[in-house]
Every structure is written in structure tokens, then in C-alpha cells.
Amino acid sequence: MINREIIRIKIVQLTYAYYQNGNKNIDTAEKELYFSLSKAYDLYNFMLSIIIALTKEGKRHVEVAQSKAMREGTEQPSTKFIYNRFALQLEENKMLNDFIAKQKKTWDDEPEFIKKLYTQITESNIYKEYMDKAEDDYTADREFWRKIYRTFIQDNESIDSILEDMSLYWNDDKEIIDTFVLKTIKRFEEKNKATQELLSEYDSEEEKDFARKLFRAAILNANEYQRYMSDASRNWDFSRLAYMDVIIMQIAIAEMVTFPNIPISVTINEFVDLAKLYSTPRSGSYINGMLDTIARHLVHSGKLMKHIEPRKKANDNNEKQ
Template sequence: MLNRRHFRVKVMQTIYAMHRHESDSLDTEEKFLFQSIENSQDLYLVMLSIFNELQLKEKAYLELASKKHLATKEEQNPNFKFVNNSFFKILGTHTAFFDKVKERKIDNWKRNDDCIIFLLESIKTSDLYKRYMAVETSEFKKDIFFIYDVFNEIIAPNEKLYDYLEDYKITWVDDIPVINTLLSKQIKSIKSFDDSIELPVVFKDLDDKEFVRNLFRKTVLNELEFATAFENKTPNWDKERIAELDTIILKMAICELLKFPSIPVKVTLNEYLEIAKEYSTPKSSIFINGILDNLVKDFQAENKINKAGRGLL
């Protein structure tokens, strides 16, 4: 579900938090690191469960409205096209999804149904919904496209939803775009009732999990050594002038260059430059790029970079 860049960001944030809290407990911080990664699966379940709650909320509303003493003609004969959408039917029979929701105790929308009501109203007042409901007949393909558009145009960009997710679990902030992209692709890929939604796993294999553990531990345990390596390349910079996040990014990059023989040099350089662009100061990527370029040349001249496999330099 998460890619290696996302794992690198999680490690970076954990090391930054260690520095902020002046913590020296590797075990405690490593536990927090893996928990923050596991939490991304909970976010996926929370986002997917929105659809189930939307259907239940609208179905309950239509049934209640039809029983009102002074129900209108429209309320007496409600249009169930939305609640009978093919996507809802597929999700409603997804036993593994409901088992996982129960296992992970995902009940966010039961305790915060105001968010679901707000999303439902946003959907029902949209032109997208009005066009969909105006056509009496239902088609599987159009049902899926409708849900796909609803998710991308109304649910995913909703600020109230984003604020709730951010407040509920701060580690989700960086996960939201990844989870939204994954869900969007999954919805679009559904072609028939025989299709299901594959629940993603956090780590695609043991190598990913070991990568996270090793990157975290090897960076933290060798921080002084790595700091010395790049401080010698910054004679005109006082330590206080270098952003703390930049120093962490540099240490992690050096760690990969020296301690991870299976990761190509170019991959390491590209990954950390992109992370610097997104998470540090505007000039950080230029600064980090210059330092790493010089370090790579020195490490190669000193035969410190030993990569296993062809084409890894």
C-alpha cells in the first residue's frame, strides 16, 4: 500500500520527533514508527467505510420520510437509485472488509455521523447527483463512474473531512493522498459484480518491513558518524544555520549510500531530493543536492560505496 518513499518519510518524521523529545529509546520510537505505518491501513478502512455509512444514512432517511404523517408524494415514493448503486452492493457483500473493520475497531462514523451527514448533503446538492438521479434506469458501468466521480470531486477534497482526519490522528496527514489515490484506482478498476475490492496490506513483503527497521536503526545509531561526514562539506555553514530536517535527510541518505548495498545510488539521491523539496525549506533541495554529490564522489574515491548487483552505481 505504501511505497518506499512514504516509508522514508515516516522514518524521517520519527527521528525528528526523537530529537524534539530528546528521546534515546530506540525500542519505544521504533514501536511508534511501525504503529504510524500500521495506522495507514486504518485510514484506508475509515475512508472505504464512508460509502457504507452514506448508503445506510440515506436509506434510513428515505424510509423514515416515507412514513411521515404528512409525507409528500415524492417522500411516499422515494427514489432508491442512489442507495441501490452497484458499488454499494459490492461493498455490502465484502465479508473481509467488514471483518477487518470489526477487528480494527473502526467506528469513526458511528461516533461522528455529522461528517457523514455533511458529505451526504454535499453529494445530494451537487449537479453530479442530480444528473445521476434524473435517469430512471441504472447501468453498472454508470453506477461505478458515478461513485468514482463522487469520491474524487466531493469526498476526497472535502475540507471538513480532511480536518477531522487530521485532528483524529496526526500521522494520517501524509497518508491521506496515498490512500485517496489507491481508493480512486480501485473504484475505477471495478468492471462487474464479480470484482471485489482487494484490501491492501501495509508491507508488500518482509523486505519492506526490514528496510524500515534497518533505515531507522542504522541512521540513529550512526548519527554522529554521518553528521561528521557532511559537516566537513559545509565549512561556511554554522550548525545552527542548517535546518534540523535537512540534517536528518542527509544522515538518512548517507546511511543508504553506505549501509544499503542493494539500493542504487541514483535512487537514494532522487528520493531524498524529492523529500527535501516537499518537507523542508525552499532552498533545501539545492543545498542537499550539492552536499550529496560531493559526498558520493568522495565515498566512491575511498571505496566506501559497495553496491551489490549490476547497474547499482
């Protein structure tokens, strides 16, 4: 699950913190990096467990409604929501239950929020259409929860606030974790029952190694990489650059130099996107130009053995019609 996109985000955050903290111990910082990555995996499990919490809330409502119906001799409430096949399978999932058993905080700590979210769901057209449909099978049950997650959980400021209070490590993780949760819902199969595999913490050992190498290269070669930046910023006062811009470019150069199989364009695009997220409004275009200039210098000087596309030449008539 932990892929290079998450790793780059964490390394930008941890490298910035490394320079801000007085105690610059790279071994300690590396342990903090891996801990931060493990917290992203915790969030993935935690967001899956919200489906279980909402199903339990539904059961409480149905039990109350059933008691009332028995007293008054009225029609019993539908149990379609609480017996949703996908939700019940998730509730029994061995991997998720192992995670829940080890956690101190659960969605049970947020009863008022879960009640409010459950009400929003049951008042929605998605819920009403699902409950009214004659179609009643596992695929429909799973698709219902995929729609609910995308509509009510994926972009939810209240959830963001709750997560921020629970863990400082989760501030910037939810957007990408949501994509993994939706991917997991889609890949569930009824036949797998409680043994359905969730996404593993790392896609491979290669990703874990990528995190360590990139972080260490960015820190240990900082002076060399910043010299490249200074040389490339001839028309700028390097000392006046936004500090986060320097950090982002430092890590980007480390990736270009350390990983021969990652194309230059991929590295530049990834870190330009991070600049838009973490730095100033103008940082993206500036960092794009700087990294392109640095990459060309390194390739032409033989310090970087990668292909780089030649710069596009303007036509002789300045793009005349």
C-alpha cells in the same frame, strides 16, 4: 499498501521525534515506527468506509422521502444511489467489516459532517448526471464513486480536520492514502462479491524489512553520516543548518549506503521532495546539492559501490546561443 514512500515519510517523522525525546531507546522507537505504519493502513480502511457511511445517509433520506410520498400519494423517490452496486459490495466486504468491527471510532461519530457531505454530493452535477443516466450497470456505479471520491473527499479540509482530531498519526498520511483508495475502487470486480480483496498492509515482507533496516541505519550510524555532511558543507556552518535538513540528509545517506539496489538518483529525488514538505523553502535545492556531493565522494572513495552520472559540464561559451 505500505510502500517505500510512506515508509520514508514515517522514518523522517520518527527519527526527528527520536532526537527530540529524552529517552532514546531504539527498540522502543522501532516499535513506534511499526505502530505508525499500521495506523496508515487503518486510515486506508477508514477512508473506504466513508462510502458506506454516505450510502447509509442516503438510505435515511430515501426512507423519509418514501414515507412522505406514500402519505401524499406522490411519485416514489429514486433508489439508484442507495442500491449502487459498488457501494453495496463494499458494505458487505469481509476485510473491511473485520476492520470496522475492531475500531472504536467510525464515521457514525461525525453525523453532522456526513449529512453535510451527502448534501454537497446530491447537489452536484456528478450526482445529477448519474441519477439521470439510463446506463445502469456495475461499471457505471463504480465509476460514480471514483468521481465522487476524487471531487469531494480527496481534497477536503473538513475531513483533514476530523482525521487530525481522531489520530495524530494521520496528519500527513491522507494525501497518499487517497491514491490507494482510488486504486482500490478501480480494481473492484462485481464477480468477487464480499470476498474482493483490499490492498494488503504491506506490499511484501521486503518492505517491512526495508523500514527496519533504514531506520536503524540512520540512527546507529548518525555520527558517521553527519561527518559526511560536515565535510561536504565546507562553505557552510554545519551547526547552523536547519535541524530537519540534517535529519533528512542522515536518512538519505543511510538509504544510499544500506540498499545497493536503489539508484542514487532515486534516493536523492525522494528525500529532496520530503525536504520541500517538511523543512524550509530553500531546503530542497540545498539538500539536492549536498547529497549529490556526498554520493560522489562515497563512490569515488570506494565506500559506495553504485553508479553515479558524471556532472554535466558547462560548454566553453557558457551556453552561448
